[in-house]
Amino acid sequence: MDRNIVLHLDNISKRFGPLLANDAINLELAEGEVLALLGENGAGKTTLMNILFGHYVADEGSVNVFGKELPPGSPKSAIEAGVGMVHQHFTLAENLTVLENVILGTEPLFAPRQNMRKATSRLRELAEEFGLAVNPKARVKDLSVGERQRVEILKTLYRDARILIMDEPTAVLTPPEVESLFATLKKLIDRGLAVVFISHKLNEVMAISDRVCVLRGGKVVLETHTSATSGEALAEAMVGRQIPEPKRTPMDPGKPLLHFREISISGEHRKLLLDNASLSLREHEILGIAGVSGNGQTQIADLLSGLIRPDGGEMILCDVEKFSPTPYAMVRQGIGRIVEDRNGTGLIGDMSITENLASESYRERRFSRFGLLRFKALRNHARKLIKDFDVRCPGISAQVRKLSGGNMQKLVLARVLSEKPSVILAHQPTWGLDVGASAYVHEQLLEARKRGAGILLISEDLDELLQLCDRIQVIYHGQLSAPMEADHIDLQKLGLLMSGHGSEAA
Amino acid sequence: MRLEPRDNLSLSITLGGPVLAVAAAMAICSLLIIWSGSSVTEAYAQLFKGALGSRFAISETLARTTPLILTGLAAAVAFRAKLWNIGGEGQFYMGACAATLLGTGQLDWPSYLLIPTLFIGGALAGGLILLLPTMLKTRLNVDEVVTTLLLNFIILLFVNYLLFGPWKDPMAMGWPQAEPILDEGLLPALLERTRLHAGFLIALASSVGVWALMRFTVWGYEIRAVGASPKAAGFAGIPVRRTVVRTALISGGLAGMAGVCELIGLKGYLTLDLSPGFGYTGIVVAMLAGLNPLGVIFSAFFVAVVYNGADSMSRALSVSNYIADVITATSLLAVLVSVLLTRYRIKWK
Structure with a gap:
């Protein structure tokens, strides 16, 4: 290693009851590099980072930052040593402004105006330098997820972090937000910061990291330069075996099962959340809805779940004469609903x-x-x-x-x-799942398709959609594009549609 | 110091927690007893002697346990569905009012018809009055904590009006009380020459009934599901509103039954001091029992011991009987802490 080592984890072990979450892990991080920490759920990534940041105390081993050992179990000294952490679930106070959130804990909140002004200008400088545009006076509750993440990053930078730990930062982001995050990360490492990037998305790891370290069952199973490895090799190291991704076999669609006929749904301030949306779903078919989240996907899912009714247009279940859309009625009509928020809903x-x-x-x-x-x-x-x-x-x-x-x-x-539902709604069915579990979900969906079910797959993951879907429609601002046959899809056109430039593309 | 969740809760921790909590509460309250200048051992000895020291003392304590079981169940059922019914006191009086309306001469029926009728009438009155805040909650999202609590005062003032006005018994020498319940409408005593009445058995049966309802029936499943997560329950097709309304009828009905029990088992006629806050104490009883319908029997008994015992303790020593309120309140706090500690363990660093 020719560059300075800024972080050194030495022989870290941590046990939770019978579970050995971290087993003698050694890890080094150099100045100006992105180290990807890869592993399935439960492989020990989060535990390791929590030890580094002082949330947990390791049973054995030590954490050295800039050559000095950190006292265990003290997030405060980790921050002081220059470690910043961006959690998967944000730790922001929603009712405070961006500025207040950033300075929270660094100085008294009700300080004289002058300090606030200084803090504002410092925040503006940082935001500009690293491409983290966000209004310091905006309240966090009004911000999008991507903006909230920028605030989290700014918060760590404001505290002079030199080592940034990001726990699955892309899990909640839309594709354009991921790109802007990556641009920011590049700027950070150009300034000599070091980044630990925790993820289980292989393509992102391949794109952004310099080195990659794979954890499995609490142990480091692979540590290598990213350029010297491949996505397949990493996937195998992660799960310890090869995971065959299920393949879609061509099938002739059967009779129609479900139609949305020019459905409109309006939200607050008469904003149209769904705008004349039409779709048809047939037997033996997976219809994909692509798009950045928040463009009306929730409304489509809620309609099929029986939670809301269309304000205009109609939803037609082909086997049923008349029905009143309630969750109970939808289940009774043979509609299987795999909802986005499996935890809460x-x-x-x-x-x-x-x-x-x-x-x-x-x-x-x-x-x-x-x-x-x-x-x-x-x-x-x-x-x-x-x-x-x-x-x-x-x-x-x-x-x-x-x-x-x-x-x-x-x-x-x-x-x-x-x-054995005839129509299946699958809304982000692999969100937050690891490779093995995702493959299982895909397999089951394809199995249902073989059986004769029609599946409406709403996803932000283009790879998933291209892999599974027979046809894809893009949703943008509540409008659904015409369906495209997945076999001859134009990726560029798809991208344009997703960002709302459909008319130019057509 | 930090909290770490415990993986699995052993039965001994689950049961031992409340017991230790009560012990801790009594230890804390002994400071107050010392402060008031009495000996702690003597005070607690007096307390337990007063509550459990003789046949009569035990019968008095069980008589007091009876309404507490019913109001405790009322709170436990409602809280399971996250329907925060603080109006047990009002529903108690509504039950007593209904029994007074039906049992003071309007129905000239034999006991085996009249007593069940009074209970049904009282349960309906208690349940229906709780429907008002419940409908406001399910239709308009009005906070039921506020409405059920405030409704207590409205009902109490209404009873006040009845007792000073239209329902005032002319034979009561000017006291504000309603006409006595017919003899056919009174519950038989369980023990001779004591005030312990058959209502105690009704309360025990209600506990078992509510436990079975929550555990074995579709309704119980729906109540627990709606309480655990209204959103997920609604998504799965469980009728959330209907379940909340049904819960309200059951909860208010139980509190109403408590009122009937006190009226036709103990007092015989409606007065304004029929309940020394049984409706409110029911909330403590339910929380002490961890909302378990069978646990309510034991927590109601404990609270009755403390209140009855404190009376005789204050007669024997210079400790005010308000110590009973302090002990139950401290117990509640201690139980809440113990619930936290049974789910999490404290790590000192």
Whole structure:
């Protein structure tokens, strides 16, 4: 190494009960480089960074920053030593302004005006220098996710961070926001900062990092220069085996299942959230909805979930004469709903696996009679599903909240797909899942397509859409583009449509 | 110092937590007893002797446990569904009013018809009055903590009006009380020459009933699901509003039954001091029990012991019987802390 080592993790081990989360991990970070820390959920990435930042105390090993050992368990001394952390879940006070959030903890909040002015100009300088445009006076609650992340980065820079730890920073960002984040990161390393970039998205790691370190089961399994490796090699190192991504086989679509006919939905201030949106879904077909989130995807998902009704136009289920769209009615009509927010909406975290698996079907005669639950049937159902869908859990009476994200999603899939729905809504079904779990979800969706289901796949992940979909429509500002056959799709056109330049492209 | 979540809760921790909490609360309250100049051991000895020291003392304590079980269940059911019913006191009086309306001569029925009718009438009155704030909550998003609490005062003043006005018993020598319930409408005593009445059995049966409802029925499943996450419950197709309304009817009904119980089991006629705050104490009872319907029996008994015992303690020693309020309040706080400590462990660094 010819450059200065700024961070040295020496032999870090950390145990949580029976689980060895970090097992004798050694890691070095040099000035001006981006080190990607790669690993599946539960591989120990977050634990390691929390030890570095002083949130956890390591059982063994030490953390050295700029040649000095950090006292364990002290975020304050980590900050003082120049370590800044951007958490996956932001730690901003929503009701305060950007400026107040940034200086919070660095100086008294109710300081004389002069300090505030100085802080404002410092913040402006930093923002300009690193391309982190954000209005210091704006309240955080009014900011988009991307802007909030910029505030988090500014917060660390304002405290003179020289080492930046970013925990899955792109998980919440839209593709253009990811690009601007990468531009910022390049500027940061040009100034000699060092960045630890935690992720499980391979293409991003390949794009941004100089070196990559792969964790698996709490151990470092691969450490190499990014240029000397490939996405496939990293994926294999991450999961310890090769993951065959399921392939879509061509299929003739069957009869139509679902139509949206010129549906409009207006939100606050009469803003159109869906604007004359039309789509048709057929049997044996996966229809993709591409687009940056917040362009009306939520409304499409809510319509199909039975949570809202169209203000104009109509939603037609081809097998059904008349129906009133409520969640219960939609389930009864054979619509499977895999919702974006599996934690808060798809599952009831405080209830057991058995209870969650029955939440859409408990009123059926097989699960209840005369108002009494049939526990034996419920438990057998749960046992069968966790086996069929390979849900890893301590038992069927375990609380859902304690499962990992991947297992939660398997639970949702189990509940939805076991009912053999004819129409399936899959809204960001692999969001936040690791490679193995994502491949599993894809496999299950393709399986349902083979069976004859029509699947509406709403995703921001273009790779996912191109891999799975028969046709793709792009949504922008509530308007749906005409469907494109996925086999001859023009990526450039797709990109233009997603950024709202559809008319020029056409 | 920081909190780390515990992985698995063993049964001994879950059950031991509240017991330790109560012990801690009594330890804290012993400071007050020392301050008032009495011996701690003597004070607590008096307290337990006063509550449990004789056949009569035990019967008095169980008589006091009865309404507390019912109001405790009322709070426990509602809180499970995250319906914050603070109006148990008002619903209690509504139940008593309904029983007075039906039981003072309007229905000339035998006991086996009249007593169930009074309970049904009281439960309906309590349940229906809670519907008002509940509808405001489900339709207009009005905070039910405020509306149920304030409704208590409206109902109390209304009862006040009835007792000084149209319902005033002319034979009561000017006291503000309603006409007595017919003899057919009174609950039989469980023990001779004590005030312990059959209402105690009704309260116990209600506990078991509510426990079975929450555990084995579709309604109970819906109540728990809506309480755990209204959003996820609604998404899954569980009728959220209907469940909340149903919960309100059950909760208000239980509080109303408590009022009927006190009226036809103990007092015999409606007065304004029928309840020394049973509705409010029910909230403490429910929280002490961790909202478990069977646990409510034990926490209601504990609270009754403290209140009854404190009375005799204050008679024997120079400790005010307000110590009962302090002990129950401290117990509640201690239980809340112990709930935190059973879920998390403290790490000192």
